[in-house]
Every structure is written in structure tokens, then in C-alpha cells.
Amino acid sequence: xxxxxxxxxxxxxxxxxxxxxxxxxxxxxxxxxxxxxxxxxxxxxxxxxxxxxxxxxxxxxxxxxxxxxxxxxxxxxxxxxxxxxxxxxxxxxxxxxxxxxxxxxxxxxxxxxxxxxxxxxxxxxxxxxxxxxxxxxxxxxxxxxxxxxxxxxxxxxxxxxxxxxxxxxxxxxxxxxxxxxxxxxxxxxxxxxxxxxxxxxxxxxxxxxxxxxxxxxxxxxxxxxxxxxxxxxxxxxxxxxxxxxxxxxxxxxxxxxxxxxxxxxxxxxxxxxxxxxxxxxxxxxxxxxxxxxxxxxxxxxxxxxxxxxxxxxxxxxxxxxxxxxxxxxxxxxxxxxxxxxxxxxxxxxxxxxxxxxxxxxxxxxxxxxxxxxxxxxxxxxxxxxxxxxxxxxxxxxxxxxxxxx
Numbered sequence: 001x002x003x004x005x006x007x008x009x010x011x012x013x014x015x016x017x018x019x020x021x022x023x024x025x026x027x028x029x030x031x032x033x034x035x036x037x038x039x040x041x042x043x044x045x046x047x048x049x050x051x052x053x054x055x056x057x058x059x060x061x062x063x064x065x066x067x068x069x070x071x072x073x074x075x076x077x078x079x080x081x082x083x084x085x086x087x088x089x090x091x092x093x094x095x096x097x098x099x100x101x102x103x104x105x106x107x108x109x110x111x112x113x114x115x116x117x118x119x120x121x122x123x124x125x126x127x128x129x130x131x132x133x134x135x136x137x138x139x140x141x142x143x144x145x146x147x148x149x150x151x152x153x154x155x156x157x158x159x160x161x162x163x164x165x166x167x168x169x170x171x172x173x174x175x176x177x178x179x180x181x182x183x184x185x186x187x188x189x190x191x192x193x194x195x196x197x198x199x200x201x202x203x204x205x206x207x208x209x210x211x212x213x214x215x216x217x218x219x220x221x222x223x224x225x226x227x228x229x230x231x232x233x234x235x236x237x238x239x240x241x242x243x244x245x246x247x248x249x250x251x252x253x254x255x256x257x258x259x260x261x262x263x264x265x266x267x268x269x270x271x272x273x274x275x276x277x278x279x280x281x282x283x284x285x286x287x288x289x290x291x292x293x294x295x296x297x298x299x300x301x302x303x304x305x306x307x308x309x310x311x312x313x314x315x316x317x318x319x320x321x322x323x324x325x326x327x328x329x330x331x332x333x334x335x336x337x338x339x340x341x342x343x344x345x346x347x348x349x350x351x352x353x354x355x356x357x358x359x360x361x362x363x364x365x366x367x368x369x370x371x372x373x374x375x376x377x378x379x380x381x382x383x384x385x386x387x388x389x390x391x392x393x394x395x396x397x398x399x400x401x402x403x404x405x
Contacts, residue, residue, distance in 0.1 A: 002167040003125070004029060007039040007135065007157035011174045012231035013077045014044035016084075021232055022172075023084045026130060030090050035125040037164065039135045039157040040081060042073025047150075063108035067137075067147045071097070074134035074153065082132050092130040095121075097156065098139035100131070104146045111146035113138060113155070116163040125164075133160065151212030158215045162222040169219065169226050170237075171211060176230035177238035178203070178210055180402040181255040185393045188403040194239040195253050200226075202345045202379050203256045216240070243347055251348035251355070252400045255393055261291070261339050261383065262314040263371065264307055266321065268331025271303040279305055282324045288313045291341070292374045292383060302331070306372065308383060311337055339371065340389045343381040344396065356380050362399040368392045 006026070013019055029036055041047075050070045054061045061069075075096055082094035101117030124131050135153025140146050148155050154171060161169035176191060178200070183189040195203075197220035204213040210228055219226045219240065229237035269275050276295065283290060291308045309317050314335060321333055349355050356373075359380055363370060368391060372383040384392055397403065 001033050001035060003035040003037070003164055005037045005039065005157050005161040005164070005166045005169045006172060007153060007170065008041065008172045008231055009153070009174070010041040010044055010047070012172055013040055013042075013081070016080070018232065019077070019081050019084055023081065023088060023090070026085065027088060027090055030128075030130060035128075037121065037125065037131045037133065037160060037166070038078075038081065039133050039153055039160065040074060040077040041135055041153040043077045043080075046073035046076070064144050067108045068145050071134070071137040071145050071147055074136050078132045078134040082130075085130055085132075090130055091128065092132055093124055094132045094134070096134050096145075097137035098143075098145065100133040100160070102133075102138035102156065102159070104138035104140050104148070106140045106142065106144075107146065108144075109147055110149040111138060111140065113148070113159050116159060118163050121160075121164070149214070151215070154212040154215035155218055158218045158222075158224050158226065161224045162218070166224070169224050171215075171226060171228050172231040173210065173228065174231065175210060175228070176233055176235045177228050178240070178254070180253070181393055181397055182257070185257075185390055186255075186397045188394075188397055190403050190405070192238050192253065193236070193405075194241060196243040196347050197240060198243065198378055199253045199345050199347060200240045202343070202376075203254055211240075251352055252344050252346040252402060253348075254345050255342065255396055255402070256345055257340055257342045257389060257393060259340050259386065259389070260311050261308050261341050262311045262317075263336040263339050263383065264309065264314070264317055264321070265334045266305045266328065266330045267333065268302045269305050270329060271297060271301050275303070275305065278324075278328050279321070280307070282320050282327070283309075283317060286316060286320045288317050288320070292372050292381065294372050305330075308339075308341070308372065338386045339383050340386045341381055341383050342389070342392050342396070343379050344400070345379050347378050349378050349380070358399065359396065362395050363392060366391055366395045368395070 078094040082092045085092035103115050104111035104113050121131050135156040137147050158169055178192050179189045181189045200216050204211055204216050226240040227237050293307045296304045368388045370382045374381045
């Protein structure tokens, strides 16, 4: 008998008809004698609607009450699925996060799971009861409801799968797996049978919205096999697992990109030790995340310092730089919003040289100018003008023959 954790996202549970469809799929696994635990997100845009209500009620909602409010959406979907399953003859029980034994730290709206008490869940599973848990939530040491941040239901599912030593954690969504790149940008994009945790971490961090980054980190840490599947279509999906030594693996697994980029160039700073700290120190103090960094050596002892931030942080970053002009001691500042980051991802890069050169030649051949470059062991990222995004992704997909297995 296998223990399976199934997680369904908001679009997958947005109506009673969809919940009834999910119940039929659960019935099939239930009849195959599997132990099943289901984690649900809130229905459709319920969470967004609850957030809107909170913001209409107060400019600064009390964090404790805010979490109590936004966690209610998952409780609705969990209760409804349990009602439907019991109605078709499947024994089921719905739990809130705290009833399921999920304890977190005291941070509201971004809590981290500290432990899970599984005694109650295991007792139900042993009686062949389908356990349904409201995702995205837990309880802290003060016995207050906490939430895990947007997309936190993925983390709930992976954490429960780890605690139960489940055979697989299945993430059901509105796509049928992980693709070599976004099919909306490149029609030749191919669904991957499997990817490694490392590759999925890079893809999630670089803009792929298939899985929440924290859930992949959790799965990697505790070696939980993850499978991404379509909620309402049959198929094997994509398995996310640890890298196997015997596998050569594909050279490049995918192309990720993010449009949420802005570039800042601080011109005419002194070319001396400590200049980066003078610029990035105040930026960090303002809680602004910096991604790629380049310092160009100029002339007459002066240099240009360029870095990227999230697009919605650009205005704040420019204000911080202006405020600290006397400390940073620069000549001028320029910025650009119309940029994107495109990245090649693949564990095969570790054992193959020349990937970067091939990438740069391909982009040059297609007249795509590179503004910045960053590399890691399994990733090469470039910043380019946003107008060249589709050209770059399609050209690289063809160059590395990602449409072929």
C-alpha cells in the first residue's frame, strides 16, 4: 500500500464541479487501496478577495487577525471536498492546519513550519480515511493561526509528505508538467519527464510559476519525490527528484526567464575597495533584493557600478541612492525598466564546457545584445532588452535542440 499526498491549487478547485471531478480521481486511488492525504488551496480568487476586504477595512491590518481571515479560504475548499467525498461513499475528514498538527514559528503572513504532529493523521489513514488538510496555514506557540505566504499550500503538501514518509507528493495544477520553456513564448517547448531538484530550484527562482520555491527547497532537503500533474487531464506529468550519479542527463533541461527586472547604473564612483559596500549597504538596509552585479573599471580612478533589482523596487532603490549620495560619492545614476533575464538551466553543464560560448554566439547571430552576464554551476543568465525576449528564447531553444528528448 502506498501513501500519496495530493495537492490541488486554486484554479483546480474553483468550482463545485471541479471539486466533484477531483473527488472522482481520489475515488480511483482510494479503490486501489492507497492511503491518501489531500492538501487544498482556496477556491479560485478567494484569497485575493479576502485580502481586498482586509485592505478596505484598514490601511494596516493587524497581522494576527489578517492571518485568521485569509486562512479561511482553504478551510472552505477542504470542507467542501470532504462533504463531496463522503457523499460518494469515500470516508473523509477535513482539518485546518492546526488540527492536522502543523506548528510554525511566530511570523505572520510568512511563517515557517517548525514541526508536524502526525499522530491524528496517521490514525485516520490507518482506518482508510482520506485526510483533507487546509493548506497554507498552521498554528504558532501562542496558539494563533499563521499563514505560510503566497503559494504556501505547496509547502504544506511537501512538509506533510516528508513527515508521513509518503511515496510521492503530487502537485496538481492547471499545467500538465514542467516544460523546457514557456509554451506561450516558444511553440516547440516540450514537457519534461523528469528534472532534478537543483534544476527545479533554479527554474522556480528564475520565474517559473509551476511550483513555489520554498516547496522545492523543502522537497530537496528531505528527498520528497514531487510530481507535477494537470488537475483535470490524464498524464504522467513531470517527476522532480534528486540527481542520480549514473545519469548523464540532458545538457540543458530548460530556459527560464523573468520579466520582473530593472537595471540601475551608478556612474563615476571611486575605483577602490569598499565601493560596493557603500552602494549596496543602504540598498540592503532598505530590504531591497539585488540580483546581478557588474563593476566596470573606468578611467581616472573612476568606475561604473551596475546591478539589477525587482522592477517594483526600482523607485525605492533610486530614492535610497539619491538619499545616500554623499556616502556613495557618484557622478550620476541611470536606470532601465525594459529589461528581462533569460537563463539556461541544466545539471549537464557541470561536465560540459563551451555552453556559455555557444549561448553567446547564438544570441549574437540573432542580433540580441547582452547587457549583463551571471553564471553558476548549473545556470547561465543574461540580461537583455525586453523587446528581444521571444527571439532569444526561441533561438536558444532551437540552438540546444530542446524539443528533442
